[in-house]
Amino acid sequence: MDKRWIRDGQVMDKRWTRDGQEMDKRWTRDGQEMDKRWTSGNTGLVGGSVPVFDEVVISTSLMSNIESVDELSGVVVCQAGCVLETIDQHLEQFGFMMPLDLGAKGSCHIGGNVATNAGGLRLLRYGSLQGSVLGLEAVTADGTVLDCMSSLRKDNTGYHIKNLLIGSEGTLGIITKVAILCPVRPQAISLALLSLDSFSTALATACRAKSMLGEILSSCEFIDASSMECVTKNLNLVCPVAAANCYLLLETSGSNGEHDQAKLEAFLERSMEESGVQDGTLASEPSRMSKIWQLRERLAEALLLEGYVFKQDISLPLTEYYALVEKTRLHLGNKVSRCCGYGHLGDGNLHLNITVPHYSHEVARMLEPWLWEQVAACRGSISAEHGLGFKKRNDIHFSKAASAVALMQQIKKLMDPKAILNPYKCIPDIY
Numbered sequence: 209m210d211k212r213w214i215r216d217g218q219v220m221d222k223r224w225t226r227d228g229q230e231m232d233k234r235w236t237r238d239g240q241e242m243d244k245r246w247t248s249g250n251t252g253l254v255g256g257s258v259p260v261f262d263e264v265v266i267s268t269s270l271m272s273n274i275e276s277v278d279e280l281s282g283v284v285v286c287q288a289g290c291v292l293e294t295i296d297q298h299l300e301q302f303g304f305m306m307p308l309d310l311g312a313k314g315s316c317h318i319g320g321n322v323a324t325n326a327g328g329l330r331l332l333r334y335g336s337l338q339g340s341v342l343g344l345e346a347v348t349a350d351g352t353v354l355d356c357m358s359s360l361r362k363d364n365t366g367y368h369i370k371n372l373l374i375g376s377e378g379t380l381g382i383i384t385k386v387a388i389l390c391p392v393r394p395q396a397i398s399l400a401l402l403s404l405d406s407f408s409t410a411l412a413t414a415c416r417a418k419s420m421l422g423e424i425l426s427s428c429e430f431i432d433a434s435s436m437e438c439v440t441k442n443l444n445l446v447c448p449v450a451a452a453n454c455y456l457l458l459e460t461s462g463s464n465g466e467h468d469q470a471k472l473e474a475f476l477e478r479s480m481e482e483s484g485v486q487d488g489t490l491a492s493e494p495s496r497m498s499k500i501w502q503l504r505e506r507l508a509e510a511l512l513l514e515g516y517v518f519k520q521d522i523s524l525p526l527t528e529y530y531a532l533v534e535k536t537r538l539h540l541g542n543k544v545s546r547c548c549g550y551g552h553l554g555d556g557n558l559h560l561n562i563t564v565p566h567y568s569h570e571v572a573r574m575l576e577p578w579l580w581e582q583v584a585a586c587r588g589s590i591s592a593e594h595g596l597g598f599k600k601r602n603d604i605h606f607s608k609a610a611s612a613v614a615l616m617q618q619i620k621k622l623m624d625p626k627a628i629l630n631p632y633k634c635i636p637d638i639y
């Protein structure tokens with residue numbers, strides 16, 4: 209193979225040939241040329257924090273103290289109204305980071321994140337909040353302050369009430385404080401953006417990234433051509449790789465820059481051998497990484513500029529991931545302006561977004577329950593990380609058995625007999 213690299217502006221004099229054949233592909237690193245080419249912050253997307261009928265809104269904004277950081281274990285204890293990004297910035301001085309990162313980090317509150325079991329961009333690496341939240345405090349319907357504030361990694365004493373509250377969308381208690389296990393802040397971070405000819409190449413490349421990058425892979429995000437066109441056009445952003453059908457954004461983070469680079473280079477060299485991998489760029493410089501991240505993180509904002517957006521947050525088996533976007537596109541035809549897909553490919557979470565100039569009843573009716581039937585047919589989930597909120601609570605049966613929903617309703621009745629905690633949300637009414 210004959211490919212050249214440029215690292216931080218420097219041409220790396222490293223070439224590979226295979227069977228004497230030159231591969232005409234190049235990379236850019238940090239923008240330098242090579243040749244070819246995610247409550248309480250009210251940031252939820254399913255109306256979970258929106259008062260609809262007779263609700264009273266309780267703000268946790270003033271509960272914004274970060275109470276402690278345990279420098280040995282990496283456990284941060286903070287109040288529910290702390291902004292996610294603020295906690296992360298605070299942790300920097302101790303060498304830790306928040307295990308959760310999402311587009312709304314600058315305004316979302318940790319209490320809301322925990323209440324919705326928010327997923328985000330790095331779940332692939334750091335797991336879900338069900339695992340990272342070691343303890344919490346919540347106020348229950350009768351005013352009891354429920355103290356589940358453990359900071360222990362292991363604690364199998366009785367039922368895990370804490371885990372019941374995580375993801376309950378405020379329907380079983382108001383989370384007031386949390387203890388979160390934080391990973392060590394990485395010393396070296398790199399970001400690769402690849403353009404690919406098809407979803408199957410993207411999937412094969414993502415699988416290769418998982419196996420070749422292993423423990424240093426911290427994010428594996430997918431963007432389709434329509435999404436990329438939307439974010440670049442509507443927000444005047446520049447995509448640094450050649451236009452293609454699909455894009456993969458792969459982030460590595462680790463404790464040893466040299467080791468990580470060697471792994472990443474081996475992965476990229478191998479990937480560039482594939483004819484379907486069309487172009488790529490690699491960045492390690494923070495401002496360049498941030499520019500590339502914007503192409504993914506600002507997609508939701510870019511879509512909003514097109515009018516009304518039907519937003520879907522779906523978990524699917526990887527083989528069905530993009531097929532659903534294509535099926536939906538065919539199903540809706542010219543009734544919509546755009547039907548695009550992006551999301552957390554690394555954990556099977558697709559964000560299917562459909563834009564129309566103005567809200568359309570016709571499109572709404574064409575979309576649901578048709579879409580939920582497609583998702584249920586392949587045993588996917590109608591809400592991967594955003595929750596059910598007000599919008600999807602009555603569709604829960606597409607993803608959960610009737611017996612499970614009935615048990616949820618009994619738990620709700622037991623913990624909130626007067627239905628005063630975030631009513632009309634998350635599960636169908638029983639009262």
Ligand code: 2HG
Binds near residue numbers: 311328508
């Ligand atoms: C993200 O991953 C958020 O960016 C929002 O979960 C998803 O815009 C969306 O549909």
Ligand code: ZN
Binds near residue numbers: 246328552
């Ligand atoms: Zn997401």
